[in-house]
Amino acid sequence: MGQLIIDFSNWIWDTPMLLLLMGGGLILFVYSGFLPFRYFGHALKVVSGKYDDKNAPGQISSRQALSAAIAATVGLGNISGVAIAINMGGPGAIFWMWMSAFVGMAxxxxxxxxxxxxxxxxxxxxVQGGPMYVIEEGxxxxxxxxxxxxxxxxxLGLLAIFxxxxxxxxxxxxxxEPYNLDYGQSTKWIIGISMMIIVGIVILGGIKRIALVASRLVPxxxxxxxxxxIFIVFKxxxxxxxxxWLILEDAFTGNAVMGGAVGAVIILGARRAAFSNEAGxxxxxxVHGASKNxxxxxxxxxxxxxxxxxTVVVCTLTALVILLTGVWESTENDGVRLTLAAFEAGIPVVGKYLLMVAVLVFALSTMFTYSYYGHKCINYLFGADKANYYNYFYLVTIVAGAVVSLEVVVSFIDGxxxxxxxxxxxxxxxxAPKVKAATKDYFNRMK
Known part of the structure; x- marks a missing residue:
């Protein structure tokens, strides 16, 4: 079963998916008139709360929506996903993560x-929002x-198993492990059940509690x-x-992957960027569809x-730590263990504990937000009265995620x-034409 999941993920992420996400994103980027570059400053003013309307329909503020969305994206995709990208595709995969991020903004x-x-x-x-409502209503x-x-x-894809x-x-x-206190599968089960209890306390309180906790944890x-x-980078x-330069050079040579396949590096970069920033x-x-706007x-x-x-800021910093410390060439570790080795090399003794705290907060905040996403999907499919049952299924799969292999988990989520x-x-x-018309109208009114 595990191999079937891996094969499906590799098949679906071949060229068609690359064209859909990066090609489609590039079309939107150009069609918008390069809007992410032109109105980046205005976006910062908006997120500051300058234009908030507390009486608008919705459940949370726009800033809380961004915090909740970032809680789901700025997380293990940055710490572990970057490590997986470098481990599988070399430094060049980071360049293609950047490219995915810029088109992903559009x-x-x-x-x-x-x-x-x-x-x-x-x-x-x-009132609810999301692609399912966009499809049906639009x-x-x-x-x-x-x-x-x-x-x-x-x-299924928004379970917190990764x-x-x-x-x-x-x-x-x-x-x-350093203190010989690890007992293999038994330890995994104990950790999994503990995570399930912590996450359950937050997510059973609904989106308002999730958004409140996320807006406190994210900063x-x-x-x-x-x-x-930044301390490790400055060192x-x-x-x-x-x-x-290594990132740029490797992006167009594919030296770090078998056979020097540039296409393989691009696909890896796009896959990890999709998991990291979720654009498209x-x-x-x-979550943005629930904001009061x-x-x-x-x-x-x-x-x-x-x-x-x-992706542009946090993933780049993580990649620099892994590359600067040289651990990507000197260890067989993958995923979060590779980043852990980099932190240990960059800040001996304390580095691994600092990363552990960051991973704990990143992972838990992402788990809180993902539960809301899955809850909304079930709400759409079966109705609001049945949606709460999903939370219990979601909590049980946290334990499953703690005990299965990394490769199967990554492939399932990717698929x-x-x-x-x-x-x-x-x-x-x-x-897209509807958004373009709304954009023109909005900026005319702003003038």
């Missing part, structure tokens, strides 16, 4: 503008099979991680230009900051993300 702008433009109402009468009932496809893939797996790995490596985890990473500042996957529109364009501007913060991207990108490209 994709996020369109998808999250549409999430406000075409909101729906669930069976409890609550494209019409005949397209509903696409909305169902997205929701089914979302309910976070549970990597948090278990780092906790065992830092706190148990803390980003500051902690930034300080630690090796002289080597930074060489590492950046359709997760962020679900009547202006679709403003919500899109706020959302487009996500891929920049997540479901690819399936989610198909309806999201089709609906976004189909409805």
């Amino acid at each position: 994709t996020k702008y369109f998808t999250c503008s549409l999430a406000i433009m075409y909101r729906g109402v669930d069976t409890a009468g609550e 494209m019409g009932k005949k397209w509903k099979p696409l909305a169902i496809l997205f929701s089914v893939a979302g309910a 976070q549970a797996n990597q948090l278990t790995a780092v906790f065992r490596s830092v706190m148990l 803390f985890m980003v500051i902690l991680y930034f300080i630690t990473v 090796n500042l002289g080597a930074v230009p060489a590492m950046l 996957i359709g997760t962020a529109p679900m 009547n202006e679709p364009v403003r919500e899109g501007l706020i959302a487009m900051l996500g891929p920049f913060i997540d 479901m993300y690819a399936v989610m991207a198909i309806p999201t990108m089709i609906s976004t490209i189909y409805l």
Whole structure:
């Protein structure tokens, strides 16, 4: 079964998925008139809360929506996903993560503008947003099979199994193995059950509690991680230009992957960027669609900051730490263990503990937000009265994620993300003219 999941993931992420996400994102980037570059400053003003309207429909503020979305993206995708990209595709994969992020900013702008433009109402009468509502409300009932496809893939692909797996790995490596306290599978089960209880306390309180906890945790985890990473980078500042050049050179030679296949490096970069910033996957529109905002364009501007913060800034810093310390060439570790080795080399003794705290906060905040995404998918499929049952299924799979292998977990999530991207990108490209018209109207009014 594990091999079947791996094979499916590799098949679906071949050229068609690359064309859909990066090609589709590039089309949107050009079609928007390079909007992410032109209105980046205005997006910062919007996210500061300058234009907030507390009486607008929705459940949370735009800033809380961004915090919740970043809680889901700025996390283990940055710590572990970058390590996986370098381990499998070499430094060049980072360059293609950057490219995915820039086109991803345009994709996020369109998808999250549409999430406000075409909101729906669930069976409890609550205003909801997300690709499934965009498809049904914006494209019409005949397209509903696409909305169902997205929701089914979302309910499965947005389980917290990757976070549970990597948090278990780092906790065992830092706190148990050095003291001979690790007992293999038994330890994994204990850690998994503990995570399940902690996550359950938060997610059973609904989106308002999730958004509140995320908006408190996100600034803390980003500051902690930034300080630690920047310290290691400054220690090796002289080597930074060489590492950046290595990323650029390897991106077009593919020297670090078998056979020098540049295409393989591009696919790896795109896969890891999709997991890291989720642009085009359709997760962020679900939380941005719940924000108190009547202006679709403003919500899109706020959302487009996500891929920049997540991939261009945080992923680059993580990549530099791994490359500067040289651990990517000197160890067989993968995933979070590779990043852990880099932190240990960069800040002996304390580095691994700082990373463990960051991983703990990153993983838990992502687990909180993902539960909301999956809950919304089930809400759409079966109604608001049945959606709460999903939370219990979600909590049980946290334990499963703690005990299965990393390769199977990554492949399963990658495969479901690819399936989610198909309806999201089709609906976004189909409805892009509506967003362009709204953009023109908004900036004319702003003048």
